[in-house]
Structure formats: structure tokens, C-alpha cells
Amino acid sequence: MRNSGGTTLFSVLRIQGAFFIGRVFEMRELEKIYDPKQVEGKIYKSWMDGGYFRADRNSGKKPFTIVIPPPNVTGQLHLGHAFDMTIQDVLIRFKRMDGYEALWLPGYDHAGIATQIRVEEKLAGEGLTRFDLGREKFLDEVWAWKEKYGNRIIDQLKLLGSSCDWDRLRFTMDDVCAKAVREAFVNLYNKGLIYKGKRIINWCPKCTTALSDAEVEYDDKEGFLWHVRYPLSDGSGELVIATTRPETMLGDTGVAVNPDDERYKHLVGKTCILPLVGRELIIVADSYVESDFGTGCVKMTPCHDPNDFEVAMRHDLPFITVLDDNAKIINGGKYDGLDRYEARKAIVADLEAEGYLVKTEKYDHNVGTCYRCSSDVEPISSEQWFVKMQPLATEAIRVVEDKEISFVPDRFSKIYMNWMHNVRDWCISRQLWWGHRIPAWTCSDCGHLTVSKEDVTVCEACNSSNIVQDPDVLDTWFSSALWPFSTLGWPDDTEDLRHFFPTDVLVTGYDIIFFWVARMIFSSCEHTGEIPFHTVLLHGLVRDAHGKKMSKSAGNGIDPIDIIDSFGADALRFNMITGNSPGNDMRFYVERCEAMRNFANKLWNASRFVMMNLKISDNKLPRDLDIADKWVLSKLNSLISEVRDNFDKYELGIAAQKIYDFIWDTYCDWYIELSKPRLNSENEQSSETAQRVLLYVLTEILKLLHPFMPFITEEIFSALPHNEDALIIAPYPKASDDLNFPEEEAAFEIIMDAVKAVRSTRAQMNVPPSKRPKLIIHAGSPDVFLAGSEYLSKLAYAGELVISDKAPKSTDGMATAITGSAKLYMPMNELVDLEKERIRIENELIKAREGLKRQNDKLANEAFVSRAPTAVVDVEKERRDKFIALIANLEDSLKTLI
RNA sequence: GGGAGCAUAGCUCAGCUGGUUAGAGCACUUGCCUUACAAGCAAGGGGUCACUGGUUCAAGUCCAGUUGUUCCCACCA
Numbered sequence: 001m002r003n004s005g006g007t008t009l010f011s012v013l014r015i016q017g018a019f020f021i022g023r024v025f026e027m028r029e030l031e032k033i034y035d036p037k038q039v040e041g042k043i044y045k046s047w048m049d050g051g052y053f054r055a056d057r058n059s060g061k062k063p064f065t066i067v068i069p070p071p072n073v074t075g076q077l078h079l080g081h082a083f084d085m086t087i088q089d090v091l092i093r094f095k096r097m098d099g100y101e102a103l104w105l106p107g108y109d110h111a112g113i114a115t116q117i118r119v120e121e122k123l124a125g126e127g128l129t130r131f132d133l134g135r136e137k138f139l140d141e142v143w144a145w146k147e148k149y150g151n152r153i154i155d156q157l158k159l160l161g162s163s164c165d166w167d168r169l170r171f172t173m174d175d176v177c178a179k180a181v182r183e184a185f186v187n188l189y190n191k192g193l194i195y196k197g198k199r200i201i202n203w204c205p206k207c208t209t210a211l212s213d214a215e216v217e218y219d220d221k222e223g224f225l226w227h228v229r230y231p232l233s234d235g236s237g238e239l240v241i242a243t244t245r246p247e248t249m250l251g252d253t254g255v256a257v258n259p260d261d262e263r264y265k266h267l268v269g270k271t272c273i274l275p276l277v278g279r280e281l282i283i284v285a286d287s288y289v290e291s292d293f294g295t296g297c298v299k300m301t302p303c304h305d306p307n308d309f310e311v312a313m314r315h316d317l318p319f320i321t322v323l324d325d326n327a328k329i330i331n332g333g334k335y336d337g338l339d340r341y342e343a344r345k346a347i348v349a350d351l352e353a354e355g356y357l358v359k360t361e362k363y364d365h366n367v368g369t370c371y372r373c374s375s376d377v378e379p380i381s382s383e384q385w386f387v388k389m390q391p392l393a394t395e396a397i398r399v400v401e402d403k404e405i406s407f408v409p410d411r412f413s414k415i416y417m418n419w420m421h422n423v424r425d426w427c428i429s430r431q432l433w434w435g436h437r438i439p440a441w442t443c444s445d446c447g448h449l450t451v452s453k454e455d456v457t458v459c460e461a462c463n464s465s466n467i468v469q470d471p472d473v474l475d476t477w478f479s480s481a482l483w484p485f486s487t488l489g490w491p492d493d494t495e496d497l498r499h500f501f502p503t504d505v506l507v508t509g510y511d512i513i514f515f516w517v518a519r520m521i522f523s524s525c526e527h528t529g530e531i532p533f534h535t536v537l538l539h540g541l542v543r544d545a546h547g548k549k550m551s552k553s554a555g556n557g558i559d560p561i562d563i564i565d566s567f568g569a570d571a572l573r574f575n576m577i578t579g580n581s582p583g584n585d586m587r588f589y590v591e592r593c594e595a596m597r598n599f600a601n602k603l604w605n606a607s608r609f610v611m612m613n614l615k616i617s618d619n620k621l622p623r624d625l626d627i628a629d630k631w632v633l634s635k636l637n638s639l640i641s642e643v644r645d646n647f648d649k650y651e652l653g654i655a656a657q658k659i660y661d662f663i664w665d666t667y668c669d670w671y672i673e674l675s676k677p678r679l680n681s682e683n684e685q686s687s688e689t690a691q692r693v694l695l696y697v698l699t700e701i702l703k704l705l706h707p708f709m710p711f712i713t714e715e716i717f718s719a720l721p722h723n724e725d726a727l728i729i730a731p732y733p734k735a736s737d738d739l740n741f742p743e744e745e746a747a748f749e750i751i752m753d754a755v756k757a758v759r760s761t762r763a764q765m766n767v768p769p770s771k772r773p774k775l776i777i778h779a780g781s782p783d784v785f786l787a788g789s790e791y792l793s794k795l796a797y798a799g800e801l802v803i804s805d806k807a808p809k810s811t812d813g814m815a816t817a818i819t820g821s822a823k824l825y826m827p828m829n830e831l832v833d834l835e836k837e838r839i840r841i842e843n844e845l846i847k848a849r850e851g852l853k854r855q856n857d858k859l860a861n862e863a864f865v866s867r868a869p870t871a872v873v874d875v876e877k878e879r880r881d882k883f884i885a886l887i888a889n890l891e892d893s894l895k896t897l898i
Numbered sequence: 899g900g901g902a903g904c905a906u907a908g909c910u911c912a913g914c915u916g917g918u919u920a921g922a923g924c925a926c927u928u929g930c931c932u933u934a935c936a937a938g939c940a941a942g943g944g945g946u947c948a949c950u951g952g953u954u955c956a957a958g959u960c961c962a963g964u965u966g967u968u969c970c971c972a973c974c975a
Contacts, residue, residue, distance in 0.1 A: 032935065218973075225975085243975060256975095293974050305975080366973060411902065415970070418901065422971080510970090545910085547968085579911050579923070584903080585968090587910060595923050598937040609934035651914065657922070672934075680933090756941090762929095763941035769932045797932080851919065864955040872917055872956090879918070 034604035036568025039715045044158060046714075052096075052728045053163045055103035057499045064100035065503035066092055067484050068164065069516070070172060072111035074118050074149045077156035079542040079550060079576075079588055080509065082560040085162050086576045087539060088507045090652055093163055093707035097732040103500050104163060105487050107170035108153060110146070112435040112476040113207055113372045119145050119434075135433050142434050146173075156561065161569050161710045163728070168496075170487040172479040173436070180486030181436045181479050182453045184527055189440075189451045193388045193526075194428070196440075196449075200306040201427050203380045204370040205327035205340075209431040210384050212475060213424060214514045216368040216377050225363035226348060227295065229356045230255060233271040233280055239264075240358050242294030244365055245304075246351065247343040249274065250332040251322035252281055254300035256311055259285035261296050275356040276347065277333065284315040303381045319381065325431075327378050340378070385429035385438060385472070389522075393420045396522035399531050405521065408537045408650050409583045412510060419514055426519075428475045435473030443467045481519035484532035491527075506533040509541060510583060537650050540585035547587055563593055570709035571596035577656045577708055599660060600712050603705070606668050607716045610694045613679045619721050621696050622689045627751075627787050629693045630744035632671045635662065636697055641735040643704055656708050663701055670752070671697065677794045695720065700733050750821045751788035757817035758796040758824055764840060765815060767828065772799040776814075778807050779822035796824075811896045816841065818893055820886040838894065845890045848883055855880035 047053060055063070066088050071081060088104060096102035119142050120130055130138040150171070157164070170177060188194040202211040226246050230239045239255060252274050257264040268285045281300075288311055289298050302312030303321040312319065324330045327340040335343050351357040368377040397420050399405050400413055407413040429438060441450045441459070448461035458465045479486070484506070488497040502524075508517065517536055524532035543549055544556040551557060563572045574596040580586045625633070639662045646655035671694070678690040699720060706713040706727050717727035724730040758775070775798035777785050785792065785803045793801045808814075813829035815837065858864055858876050865873055 033937075034935095218971095241975085245975080288974095290974055295975095298975050301975095307973090307975080365975095368973085415902070418971075514971095581912070584911095589910065589924080591924055592910080594937075598935095601937050602935065605935035605938085607934085612934070646914080649914065653912070654914075657912070661922080668934085669939080673932095673939095676933085759940060760942090764928095766929060768930060769940080770930085794932095847919090854919075858956085861955065867955045868917075875918075 032605070034568075034601045034712060036564075036570065036600070036711065040159070040161070040564075040569055040711045043711050043714050044161065046726070047163065047728055048166075050726055050728075052726065053104070053165050054167055055101055055165050055500070057101075057495055059101045061099060061101035063103060063500050064092070064095040065103045065105065065500040066505055066507065067105045067487060067503055068107060069506075069508045069512075070107045070109035070170075070480065070483065071153050071157075072114055073108045073146050073153070073171065074111065074115050075108075075153050077153060077160075077560050079558055079560055081153075081157070082160060082572060083539055083542050083576045083586070084507060084509065085157055085160050086573045087537065087652065089160070089162050089573075089710070090577060090707040091505060091507070091537075093710060093728065094647055094732060096163070096728070097703065097706065097730060099731065103165055103168070105168050105170070105500075105503075106154070106157070106162070106164035106166060107172070107483075107487060108150060109480060110171065110173040110435065110476065112430060112432050112473065113209065115142060115145070116432050116434040117207065117372060130433060138433055159561065159564055159569060161573065163710070168487070172476070172483070176489060177479055177482070177486045178436060179453075179492075180482045180490055181474065182439050183491040184478075184482055184523065185439055185474070186451055186453050187527060188387060193391060194385060195388060196383060196385050198381060198383045199386070199425075199427075200303075200309045200379050200381050201384050202368060202377045203325070203327075203382065204373065204375055204377055205323075205325065206373045206375040207370060207432075208325050210382060210427050210429060211370060211377065212427045212477075214477075215371045217371050217374075218366040219369055220364055221367045223363050223365055223367075225294065225361040226351070227358035227361070228275060228351055229358055230272040230275065230281070230297075230299070232267070233273055239267070239272055239283070239297045240295045241297045241299045242361075243299060244363060245301075245344075246347050247329070247335075247340055248301040248304045248322065249299060249347065250277060250329065250335060250343075251301045251303050251320045252277075252279070252299045253302055253312065253320055254281050254315065254317040255283045256286045256289045256298045256300055256315075257283065257296060258289040258291045259287060261289075261291045263291075263296060275354065276350055282315075282317070284311070284317070286311050286314065304379055306379055309381060321381065323378055323380060384427050385440075385470075385474075387426040387428055389423045389425050392522040392526055393423050395525040396420055396518065399521065399525060404531050404534065406535055408535060412513060412536070412538050412583065415510075416513055416518060420518060423518075426475075428478050429470075429472040430475055431471075432473050435476060436479055438470040438472050438474060440470045441467045442470070477515055477519055480516055481523040482527070484520055484524060485528050501528070501532075502530050503533045505535045505537055507537045507539070510538045511541065513538070535650075538583050539580075540583055543585055543587050545587055545589055547585075550588075558588060558590070563590070567593045567597040568600060568711070570600050570712050573710075574599065574656060574660075574708055577652050578660065579657075580653050582650060599664065600709060602664055602668060603701075603709075603712060604716070606663070606672060607698060607720075609672060610691075610698050611719065613675075614691055614695065616688065616691055616695070617721050619695050619699060619723075620692065622692050624685065624689055625693070626686070626689065627744050627748050627784075628671065628674045628791060629689060630741035631748035632666065632674075632693065632697055633739045634741040634745040635666050636700055637735050637739045640700070640704065640733045644732075644735070652708075659701070659704050659708070663705070667697060667701060673795060674791050677790050681790075702727060703730055703733050706730075747784045748788065750784050750819075751791060753819045754785070754792060754817070754822055754824060755795045757819045758798075758826070761815050761817040761826070761840075762797070765828070765832070765836075767797075769797050771828075772797050773826045773828050774798065774800040774802065776802045776804075776808050776825040776827075777822050778804060778825070780805060781821075785822065798826075811893075816893045818844065818886065818889045820882040820889070823889050823893060841890055841894050845887065845894070848886045848890060852880065852883035852887060855883055 069084060092102045092104040123129060202216045204211055223244050225242050225244055227240050227242050230241055232238060255272055267283050271280045271282050274281050288307060300308045300311055300317055302309045302317055302319045304323060320331055322329055322332050323340060329335045329338045329343045335346060338346060369375065370377055397417065400416060439452055441456050443459035443462060443464050444466040445464040446459060446462040448459050450456050450460045459467050484503050485497060485501055488494060488501050490497055520532045524530060541549060548556060560572060571593050575593045639658060642658055643655045675690040675694055678686045681687060702713040702717050714727045775796055779785055782803045782805050789801055789803060792798060808825060811825055813832050814825040814827050815832050817824040855876060859880060
């Protein structure tokens, strides 16, 4: 036996329990309650010291790899992480125990905008902007910030018990990842899949950067529809135009109508005058315009609306930019310098004053907002870098269609497909400083663009050294998209890459399928020629008890660290896993953590019980198993195969629930209770067998539960006799035919039924357990009761036990408990109220007759009997026979009562 | 406009490929300090599985529709 931990009170208890029985009771008082705080840090350290998280390429074992969804480097652990991490850790621990070389590769993300905003906020507190510092000094600040906060999230992940291979920790901005980013960029550029172009893009005026489509969130906002007069140039009339954005009229270069709109057909080709500005606008016909919305006339602002941009391209309209990077007016005459919202007010006021405003309607519409800072996003035309998506999407669609990659649950593959089929080019340049700088240099002399993996100092076209690197950085998600292979060393042909890639399962929330999952898939297919993982296991969002999204601003966030402090990491983990199925959101209830802590405590105490009674020092199973032993082993055997089955289907919540039920119900409430009379008996053989089965089942339980509750299981395991170095690397249980005893299992259920019937009778008569009357069992086949007599007297609180196939001569004053297999009598003269007893039995009889009717109806159905599988029919027949026997017993008892 | 999810006990949720009398936690009732655990034990109460129709020997489970609800995508100025 090894004992990896220090001398905890718990392991002291074991020794004392084994050798100094007399002192156990005082120890028990101290250790009655499991205290995670005393255990978790110590156990985590023992795993680290043991090197169990390290994946070894040369072990000869089959690899199983998960890459972590890298948390933001400056982030703090929230319940979403806890959810995500727990699922991954459960999978990785299971595979590790099951004989795989399990690699869980950790790391964190530089999170361009999010991090830059945080540092800028800090600077703002000192009255500075990033421009005051300049690019280089600002980046120094960010790196310092990263050093300060980068480890916080990692330390917090450790508190959860995450068994990541910390030696392989990666950062999306480290050299290895940077090399991959350059390689990927240049590959795509050389294939023509990255291009630079002027398009309408989403611009966040607060972050002052372009955003991709995925980074824009749409909110319903209250607004107005202003109807504005645009007089015709020839003075023959006017057009009325409806707009939600009057300030953009400064950039109008045309007016469009539907070509089939009879009202305006004759005006196409004519011009009108832009109010306040006086510019002449040509009236064009374009099918984009819908006649029945607004007035049927649309002002064209090509530089600030994607649709107008398209129309303008088709009709050769001029392009005038009227908003600058901060969304202030430019090229707008007297409005120059005004913020977009001030400009709106001023322009509406002027329109009204000059009689151009026809009317103002309330109008709700969707407004795009920045996913990082929530400011309104401005569509502006701007030169940016894009990834051409069409060619990449083709393969990304194929691998999912062909099931090379599957989503769990499957419905998300439809969402993925839909997105991939309609994907537009990905804007990857960001006007930030924190991030991977675009590896492109422009020659100031000849204008040539050099794109290179290595830093360049001279123009590749004209050799001029007068070249400047593109000031922009790449979208954070460009580097995250490479994560499953960049972290393993790609583009270098590293041993890690060869061994652990493609990875196996990707675990993440459904909210970042587009941001991340989709982009990893097409990036991997393109750059490595392989899928990045074969399974995407998706979970939902963690909400508060009222179903609201948790957020700092709403003040409803729960800090996982507080939960760990109060209930332990195991309880938090178990709470995240149970009562939840893949892809569904969960509501977080602190009370549930309490229930899970109670479960941990239950296991703790069951283990204490076993240790207190242990006089053996090895864990071999004996041969002389009795009926209860075979029953529990058989149940355990089924549990093991079911749990494995659930693991294969990623049904972690179901697996955890089954283990919970087995531990609490089967093991604690039944088997431990069953073992008590044997442990105390003078029959040493029986006592030892009970000890061995108790220990064996407990050990198997600890193994089964370990992926879910790693700390407490490891701690208990360390105090038990065992052959492994640690539970974390003990083999996960396998079902075995040798431990399957269906006959004994069924026979024992008969005894359990009798026990339950007796308890029920006693409860209804309010008989306390201290009262132990004689128990007379009248059964057709008494053998099974004889085999379980010891258990019956203990669990059914019997004084003396009489088992016979003959009915007692008199049952006067006896309470009865009745099952389909036996009638049980308890002489309790003073307690038995004959009338009450009669009513009780009659009620049971009613229930039993209903049951019998149900069964008879089923079996009378010719179609059922002939068409259902015989096994199903047989089960129904057995049930019918049980009801028949029960009814007979009940009727019999009713007669003797009178 | 397109798509997806959800609707099961008072509350929060499980229920896999259809097959016990539909389960768990919390809450509730009653009785228990039964020598591991009162963070516990035992016995209970509580459900027309949203509605309507269909398929089937058999439907909470599969199909169609209805209602309610949540979310995603698109972005008609």
C-alpha cells in the first residue's frame, strides 16, 4: 500500500480505525465533515509533482487530445469557464484512466480589442491615451499588463482541478503562434485567398477599428423615420424620402426608385436637389428599392451604407465620405466636426426650420453594435484586408457533410452549414496596436507590396529600403483559428504535431461556433490538409437563477471562486455536469451546489465507515460471496457498462447521475446497511467477505467518479489499500462477466421488496425503529428468505425471525406487510388498530387490482401479443403474475383480519 | 424574412436508438440522534409529460399542425 498524501487526519483515522479501535470515536467527531479546503490544494500539488498531466509522446499509448478554448489573457474565471473546463477535464481524465495518452493543451488568447481597451482605460485614468505613448511604449504597457494578469486566469483554472499539461502552455502571441500566423497569412495571400480592398465594413468609432460581420451584434432600438423633401431640379415638384439616418444625407450622391414604380418612372434620369447642401442628385432606377416601404424613394449614401454602396457601383454614383474614424462629420460644410448624434439633431432642426421636413414617425429598427464596447457600429467604406471565403468554405462544408467532423448535439451542424453556405469575405485587419501585425510592407518609392513570413527591409521589386509595414494588426480570431495546430508547433513538422494532431474533441459554447469553430475548421483544412478535430461538443450558456445572462454590469455574476470556497471544486464541477444536457443553457443555483457538497460528504462518510471496519490490508475479492454481495457487484457491473456507454455518447450528465444514484442509493442506503450485521457478527468469514466487497465496490466507485470529482476521490483513494500510484492514473473500471449475477440480483430484489413492505407498514403505524417485534414470514418458496434472513432482521427491524412455507396459526393483533412473494406478520398487539389495518390493506388491494387490470388489458390485446417482441411480452406476463400473487396475498390477509 | 431550441412535479431540470406504475435535486408532510453521515435515515404527498391530430401492438419519446417562449442568422432606407 502506498500513501501519497501527507499524514492527514483522514489517513490517521484509517490507521487508528485499523489498529486502535478504541480511539476511533474521538477521531470521528473531528472528521465527520469533509473539508475540501484541507484537501484540494494538497491533492492538486500531488498531481503536479507526480507529472500526471504531462502527455508523453513516447508512451506507446493511443493519443487523445483536447485543446483548450483559450481564455482571454486578462480575463477572470467565470461560471462559463467553469462549465467549459469541467466538461473537458471530465473527458480528459476519463481517457487518461482508460489507457490513452491524454493531452489537454492549455493556453490563453491575447484578445486584441478586449485587452487593448482595458489598457487604454487604465491609461485614461492617468490622463493619457495610447497616442501619447506611441505604438512601442503602448505595447510595452500591454505586455506588462499581460504579465500581471496572465497568470491569474491560469491559477483559477487550477483551482477547478483542470488537468492540463501546463508544460505545454501556449499564448496566441508567443513566438510559436506568431510563426504560424505569418505562415498562414502568407500561404493564403500567395494563393490569392487574402486580398486588400476598399469595401463597406463595420466600423466601431469607439474602438476605432474595423470589425468582421461576426463581431457586430444587432439590437432593436427605438428610432424615428424622418420624411424629407428633395425638390426636383427643374422645379416641377419634389420627392419625399424617408430615412432613419438624416445626418448621412450629407453624403448623398443620388436617389433611387424601383424601376417598376409607376409613381416615379418618369423621373428616372432627372435630378433633384439635396436640401441644406444644394448638391444635384441623379435619380436612378434600381430593383433593390422596394416600392411599398416608406415613400418608395431612397437616398443613396454610398460611403455609409452597404446597399447604397452596391447601388452606387451599379449606377456610377460618386462616393463622398462624411464620417471620420470617430464618427464625426467631415466634408459636411457647417456641420463639420459635429458628432454623428449632434449632427443628426442639428440637421433635423435645420430641415424643419427650412420647411423640408414633412413628418417624423416613430420607428423601431435594428442597430448594429460593437460586441466589445456596445457602441453603435458605423458602416463606412474603407480599405481593409479580407479573406476570400468561398474557396475555403467548400472544403469546410464537405468535411461536415461527410461526417468527418460531427457536432454534438447534431442540430448545430445545420447552423454551421447555414452560416458556411452564406459566408461573406472575412475582414481580418484591425486598426489596433495589440495583436499580430500584418506581414505586408509597402514601398514608398514604387508602391509595390511585399508580403513575407520574415521581416523585410527592402522592397522585393525595386530594392528600395524606403518601405513601411502595414500599421494594422490581424483579427484576434485569425490566430485562434490556427490554435489546434499552431499550439503543437505547426508549420514546423514537430513530433507533437505528428503525434497529437488532428486533435479529438473540441469543447466550447454554441455562441462561438462562427467566431471560432468554423474558422478553425476551414483554416485547418486549408493549411494542414486535415480536420482539426473529429467531434465538436457544444454546451450552452450559464445563466442566473432567473434565466438571465450573467454579466458584471447586471451585477448578477457569481464568482466560481466563491463557490469553490464554500462548497469545494468537486461540488461545483458536479453541479455543472449533472442536470444538464449538451447544447442547452443552464441556470445556476447555489442550492444545487449545496446538494452536491452533501453528496461529497456522503461519499466521505461512507468511506470513513468502510475504513473504520477494515481489518484487511489488500483489496482482493473473495470467492465466498453471498447473495447481497452478488447483488451489489452485479449492480456495479451494470453501472460500469452504462457509464462507459454514456461516455461514448458524451452523455456526461447522465453518467454522473447514475454514479450518484449508485453511490447514495445502492451502496450507502442498501449495501452498507446490509454489511453492518456481518461486520459485527462473530462469523469472521462473513465479516471479511463483507469488508472485501465494501472495499472493492468503494474503490470502483472512486474510479468511476474520479473524472467528475477528482479531489475527494483521490484523497479517499490515497488512504485505501491500492496498487496504483494514484487514482488519476488508475485504470477506469471495465464491466466483467465474472461479476454478473442476474439470478442472485433478482432474488435479492425479493428480499428488498419485503423490507420495503415492512418499513411501509411500520411507518404507517408510527412504529419507531427501536421497537423490534418478532417477524413471521410466510412464503411459498422460503429459501430466498432463509438466505437473506440476516439482512431481513436488520433492515426490517425484526426481533426474532420465523420463516416458513406454512401460515401462522393465528394472526390476531399482528400487523401485516405483503408482497407478491410473501406475507409478513408482526405481533404488535398494543399498536394494531384493526380498522386502520383493514383500510390500509384495502387501499393496497385497489392499487394492485388496477395494476392487474392494466396488465390484463395489455395481454388481451391480440395485436400486442402477436406483434411485440416475445421478450417484451414475457416481461408483461411476469408483471401480471406478480400482481396476481400480490392480490391473492392481500385478499388472504383481509380474511384473517376479521 | 429565414432557421433552431424549449414547453415534463410548487421551483430548476434529466429522460439515449419508442417498451416497468414517467425520474432527480430543492421545497413539502410524517416518524426517527437505527453504533459512517441530521450536510443524515425511513415512509409519504405532488405530474391529463403545452394543445390537436397522425404513425405504431405500444408515444413524454417519432411525424404534421396550433399556441406560448427563448435564441441565432439576414438587415427595407
